Amino acid sequence: MVTMQDVAERAGVTKQTVSNVVRGRGAVGPATAARVRAAVEELGYTPNLVARSLATGATRAVGLFVPTATVPFYAHIVEEVEDVLDEHGYHLLLCTTRLDGERAKRHLAGLTSRSVDALLIAGDRDLIDHLPLLAEASFPVALCAWETDTPDRFPVVTIDYERAGHLAGRHLRELGHERVAVLASPDHAPRVAGFRRAFAADGLTVPDTAVHLAPEPTPAGGFTAATAALAADPGITALFATHDVLALGALEAARVTGRSVPHDLSIVGHDDNPETGLARPALTSIAIPTREMAREAVELLLRALGASGTPANSLQLLRPELVVRDSTGPVGGRPVR
Amino acid sequence: MVTMQDVAERAGVTKQTVSNVVRGRGAVGPATAARVRAAVEELGYTPNLVARSLATGATRAVGLFVPTATVPFYAHIVEEVEDVLDEHGYHLLLCTTRLDGERAKRHLAGLTSRSVDALLIAGDRDLIDHLPLLAEASFPVALCAWETDTPDRFPVVTIDYERAGHLAGRHLRELGHERVAVLASPDHAPRVAGFRRAFAADGLTVPDTAVHLAPEPTPAGGFTAATAALAADPGITALFATHDVLALGALEAARVTGRSVPHDLSIVGHDDNPETGLARPALTSIAIPTREMAREAVELLLRALGASGTPANSLQLLRPELVVRDSTGPVGGRPVR
């Protein structure tokens, strides 16, 4: 491996000068600089980043924890984080925790030892018990995509999930729906609360018995929950699924029970997952600014790196938006004719 | 930050001894070791990985290039790679290239400078032009998930895609299909070739006019291609989609043209993507051992790290399997009654 010293000898200067030229800093005469650059070229010199890191105390790498990479929501976060890092010349160290707290802890310990300059934790509940370990971390830490029990020790950039639920509820209210049900994943309490608030504003109640937990966050789970909801109260005219994949199952349940969507049953999803774009009828959903959220979180971290070192401890809420498509319509919307 | 020297002073030994205790190597007396461990505990010492890397020349990090993280196939590769690395105490440095050759090149340059111990490139055509840069890399490089134009400079672990196409073709032949069409993505020539071989074995030809390129790897692209195929030859009884998402579009095209699947039209997909499990009828597909492939590739790299340094330059082909479900049936299968 060719070192800075080799280049220096070749160019007839000292390695300090080579360092200056390579980094484009410090004052170097144009003739000297040219000579150094030529030597770099001839020798095929490339600086040893590890040595640089040891000297500067910065690795130019940022760690990212996500629960998994196979769920599109997190895959988009990964890509956006990488984009921002790339723009700033940083590398991405990825850790997926896969519902495994021990694994999460192990990775955390590994990263803590100076191998990253900052750490972003995206919606990772596997890590929540180990968060105290980070209290004494020597680098900035931020959280994003956090829905419930938001830790207050670190800055958080997330979605206003309560508002998301409210958007869904208000949309159904504006269409005149009164008897409705909710298909929810266990972690989605804020969405459900927001949904209820929209009904409460009109003096209506969404009872606990109308909230059906999906056994798993898949179309099959949504099918099960929707079937249960329809059986519990066959008179409902609309369904709010706190996740698009659950809405997919609800669509199937409507089909099986002979209900036409949206004429007999309106369905509104959540996340506006592009991967569910093939659903028919096209799903009305709540769009989540996932990539913007990830970007804000990384930039917050990177700003802290440039400045004081610790980011301002704040909670930033990104706003979701209602996207109306074909799966929702006015109550009693079936053409009478 | 507390250093090894601090621990040494506290324990009344030299830092070399601390090093030995921390790494669990070298011979240290039990009493001394206990004293050192206590000092580590009290001071909250954690070794500086960067310094260790500079001294040892190993970073215990492996780089992975993938085209994107948002396609499930690659997301699974990412997770499997990370699993294997985790088992061996390595970290994952992730780079997605996103159809951007310049970006790929930039990342490659960044990683080459000693910041990874090995590099795995998964099906990344964005990188193919820059592969020569790696010829002089000081660390082992391997490729996986490569379908066409497999570079022969590096070891490759991939899928036997030709065999995958053959499995699809043979399955349709066994069901008696003779007039068929193929919906293909441009990069999937080997799958198409294998498919044809199955027909050629029986003296049948799948003409070029029966191979329809999908404009994009999405259900919409599959719909377009399938519609074209059905218009070009309304008499076909089966369709092979070289990608499950294309098969999804084909299902829709069958519906639109009033064909019942599998009675009027058999459809076989490729990849056995779990995310397409909601298709109705359930899709017959070719299952790809994605995670096994990723595991083999990383382990090959890790083995090289332990041994000589350069892995044996070989081509390893993992075998796909046919998974029969409800979208394929015997030709002329519509019940007559």
Added chain:
DNA sequence: CTGAAAGCGCTTACAG
């Protein structure tokens, strides 16, 4: 079983 020395390849002040 323990210690003193040299070195990994760079950067950061500080003289000239």
Added chain:
DNA sequence: CTGAAAGCGCTTACAG
């Protein structure tokens, strides 16, 4: 504008 020195925190032989 250029050079000699010290140091980043660890590990690797090598003496004792």
